[in-house]
Amino acid sequence: MKTLDFREINGGLPFYMLLGFIGVFVLAGLGAAFYMEHNGHWVTGMSNQIIWGTPHVFAVFLIVAASGALNVASISSVFSKSAYKPLARFSGLLAIALLVGGLAVLVLDLGRPDRLIVAMTYYNFKSIFAWNIMLYTGFMAVVGVYIWMMMEQKMNRFTRLAGFSAFIWRLTLTTGTGSIFGFLVAREAYDAALLAPMFIIMSFSFGLAFFMLVLMALYKWSDRPLGDATVTRLKNLLGVFVAAVLYFVIVYHLTNLYITQRHGVERFLLMDGGIYTQLFWIVQIGLGSLVPLALLYHPSTGKSRGWIGIASLLILIGGLAQMYVIIIGGQAYPMELFPGKEVSSSFFDGVIASYTPSLPEIVLGFSGIAIALAATVVGVRVLRFLPVSLADEQVDPHYSADKKAAA
Amino acid sequence: MSSDSNIDLYRRRFLSGTATAAAGMAVVPGVMLHEIAQAKPAGDAVSSDVRWGMLIDSNKCAEGCNDCVQACNDEHGLRGFDRPATDAQWIRKVKLKDKQTGHTQTLPLLCQHCEKPPCVDVCPTGASFKREDGIVLVDKHICIGCRYCMMACPYKARSFIHETLQDQMPHAPRGKGTVESCTFCVHRVDDGRTPACVEACSAENHNAMIFGDLNDPYSEISTQLKQHNTRQIRADLALNTGVRYRGI
Numbered sequence: 278m279k280t281l282d283f284r285e286i287n288g289g290l291p292f293y294m295l296l297g298f299i300g301v302f303v304l305a306g307l308g309a310a311f312y313m314e315h316n317g318h319w320v321t322g323m324s325n326q327i328i329w330g331t332p333h334v335f336a337v338f339l340i341v342a343a344s345g346a347l348n349v350a351s352i353s354s355v356f357s358k359s360a361y362k363p364l365a366r367f368s369g370l371l372a373i374a375l376l377v378g379g380l381a382v383l384v385l386d387l388g389r390p391d392r393l394i395v396a397m398t399y400y401n402f403k404s405i406f407a408w409n410i411m412l413y414t415g416f417m418a419v420v421g422v423y424i425w426m427m428m429e430q431k432m433n434r435f436t437r438l439a440g441f442s443a444f445i446w447r448l449t450l451t452t453g454t455g456s457i458f459g460f461l462v463a464r465e466a467y468d469a470a471l472l473a474p475m476f477i478i479m480s481f482s483f484g485l486a487f488f489m490l491v492l493m494a495l496y497k498w499s500d501r502p503l504g505d506a507t508v509t510r511l512k513n514l515l516g517v518f519v520a521a522v523l524y525f526v527i528v529y530h531l532t533n534l535y536i537t538q539r540h541g542v543e544r545f546l547l548m549d550g551g552i553y554t555q556l557f558w559i560v561q562i563g564l565g566s567l568v569p570l571a572l573l574y575h576p577s578t579g580k581s582r583g584w585i586g587i588a589s590l591l592i593l594i595g596g597l598a599q600m601y602v603i604i605i606g607g608q609a610y611p612m613e614l615f616p617g618k619e620v621s622s623s624f625f626d627g628v629i630a631s632y633t634p635s636l637p638e639i640v641l642g643f644s645g646i647a648i649a650l651a652a653t654v655v656g657v658r659v660l661r662f663l664p665v666s667l668a669d670e671q672v673d674p675h676y677s678a679d680k681k682a683a684a
Numbered sequence: 685m686s687s688d689s690n691i692d693l694y695r696r697r698f699l700s701g702t703a704t705a706a707a708g709m710a711v712v713p714g715v716m717l718h719e720i721a722q723a724k725p726a727g728d729a730v731s732s733d734v735r736w737g738m739l740i741d742s743n744k745c746a747e748g749c750n751d752c753v754q755a756c757n758d759e760h761g762l763r764g765f766d767r768p769a770t771d772a773q774w775i776r777k778v779k780l781k782d783k784q785t786g787h788t789q790t791l792p793l794l795c796q797h798c799e800k801p802p803c804v805d806v807c808p809t810g811a812s813f814k815r816e817d818g819i820v821l822v823d824k825h826i827c828i829g830c831r832y833c834m835m836a837c838p839y840k841a842r843s844f845i846h847e848t849l850q851d852q853m854p855h856a857p858r859g860k861g862t863v864e865s866c867t868f869c870v871h872r873v874d875d876g877r878t879p880a881c882v883e884a885c886s887a888e889n890h891n892a893m894i895f896g897d898l899n900d901p902y903s904e905i906s907t908q909l910k911q912h913n914t915r916q917i918r919a920d921l922a923l924n925t926g927v928r929y930r931g932i
Contacts, residue, residue: 314861316847317846317847317848317860318844318846318861319767319846323770323844323846324770325770325772325840325843325844387828388829388830388844388845388860388863389827389828389829389861390828392828392829395809395826396808396828399809399810399811399826400808400809401807401809404805404806404807404808404832406807406808406830406832407809410808457832461835461836462802462836462838463918463921608835612838614793614840614917614918617783617784618780618781618782618783619780619781619782619783620778620779622776622778622793623768623773624768624776624778626776
């Protein structure tokens with residue numbers, strides 16, 4: 278393997294046009310947030326029944342994907358796989374960028390985003406949310422140091438230590454994110470320790486899908502070579518992660534199906550839930566899991582960049598659907614306060630809560646993705662995150678030997 | 685009305701109230717000793733010697749009667765916007781129908797003022813808090829509107845303020861973008877009075893709601909709790925609610 282040459286991507290008009298294009302989505306999101314805050318949340322689809330809406334779906338999705346995007350770096354530094362080393366810096370950048378995007382949406386959807394400073398200065402240490410605030414800010418600091426260790430030659434000897442710290446931190450972070458829901462005893466769809474490891478494996482899948490899409494797009498856009506060795510390695514790994522998420526989803530539902538008390542919520546999610554049932558079976562399981570698995574491992578589509586890109590995109594769409602079912606479907610099913618009774622009230626007790634995402638919520642959600650992408654392209658423009666070439670002879674340790682043997 | 689003038693009004697009422705109370709105590713010592721003994725002097729810290737609680741008898745709760753809800757709305761200036769999904773409700777009448785027998789009953793449901801409130805556990809800033817005397821409140825100054833408390837509350841007792849509010853009650857400050865719920869009429873309780881819902885229920889002679897000190901073995905609520913079988917809603921969560929029910 279040759280010495281890698283990392284370079285910033287080119288600036289100039291095309292770069293600013295790309296940034297401007299992404300910027301439109303960011304501005305639209307800020308506008309949507311201002312509209313919601315100015316009028317109050319009644320202009321959204323949210324209510325006293327569906328407390329966390331579409332912005333939370335995007336925010337949690339991005340935060341989960343963020344820690345997963347760091348995987349490539351972890352495989353390189355923690356598990357010493359040299360083939361992943363050229364991608365490690367970019368993996369760190371994308372992780373921070375996705376986290377910033379997710380947090381921006383989360384903060385802009387608060388009832389009082391102007392009180393962000395309060396969240397930073399008043400802590401209730403029993404709150405999982407408070408732990409997460411520290412885990413998020415800490416993640417950015419730890420990954421920032423990790424990137425520095427990788428980029429500064431004098432510091433290279435600390436890379437493994439920094440990488441190991443970041444790996445532990447990201448596992449803790451996603452445990453925290455999953456536990457936001459897992460520790461909610463009141464609601465039947467949550468209240469499961471399994472949610473923490475499930476969120477971790479979801480992060481592996483969504484994070485890597487994001488990573489592959491952005492990597493392929495950036496290399497195509499900047500006319501840099503990206504060899505099949507790298508893409509094949511990543512897509513095989515992605516397939517394993519998708520299958521692992523499926524496994525956790527099956528175990529989660531089997532557990533609930535066995536517990537009589539939870540038959541109601543399971544019936545709702547899997548059979549009678551309307552949009553939630555459709556999103557679960559068609560988008561999350563079908564389009565988001567089974568189709569990508571087939572595409573990634575089929576002998577012909579598995580070799581095509583185009584199909585691998587489509588598979589990655591489907592995994593992300595399936596991931597958003599999964600978050601929608603977990604977060605909004607989990608709230609839509611009423612809490613059972615009086616077992617054995619039919620309940621009715623003026624406050625929607627005992628009925629399935631209705632929710633329709635409003636345009637501002639959707640725009641704010643997508644702006645989180647835009648913020649992450651903007652941060653990523655600015656990052657690769659100003660610092661040396663991406664190797665000039667990821668052609669096979671650059672990254673594949675066995676390439677020259679194989680070639681020689683073939684010759 | 686701006687929030688500043690609200691505060692001023694609040695201060696004026698508070699000061700004049702304190703002055704009146706002091707003058708009254710000086711002029712007529714001994715008069716109405718019972719009520720004054722229950723009231724907490726404004727300067728004193730809230731004490732855990734008291735735990736405020738409520739006993740609701742669903743057998744006495746009249747179907748179709750909404751007086752407790754109306755009294756709460758009037759007391760705290762809760763005016764709806766004809767948008768039931770987002771309008772705040774601190775107390776609501778719930779109708780129960782047994783799935784097997786068809787037996788129906790009604791009861792008011794409000795914040796249960798848990799001894800171990802999940803809303804307080806999950807609040808990142810500590811805005812959700814429990815007073816020493818067991819009343820669970822939201823500090824509107826440090827609530828960031830994350831709504832995690834609403835996700836965590838097993839009783840769906842909390843409301844998020846979805847719009848700008850006008851003409852608020854000085855003793856019940858509220859704010860767009862924050863979460864709120866039943867305060868057990870803390871301003872009345874600290875004044876030695878009972879919550880508005882309880883008063884309204886008694887005024888109708890239904891007497892389905894009793895308010896009092898759970899720590900005082902001689903209070904009416906403690907006596908009733910000792911005499912009758914009562915239940916906590918979702919007792920399985922072991923939250924030790926301050927609100928107990930008879931007849932469910």
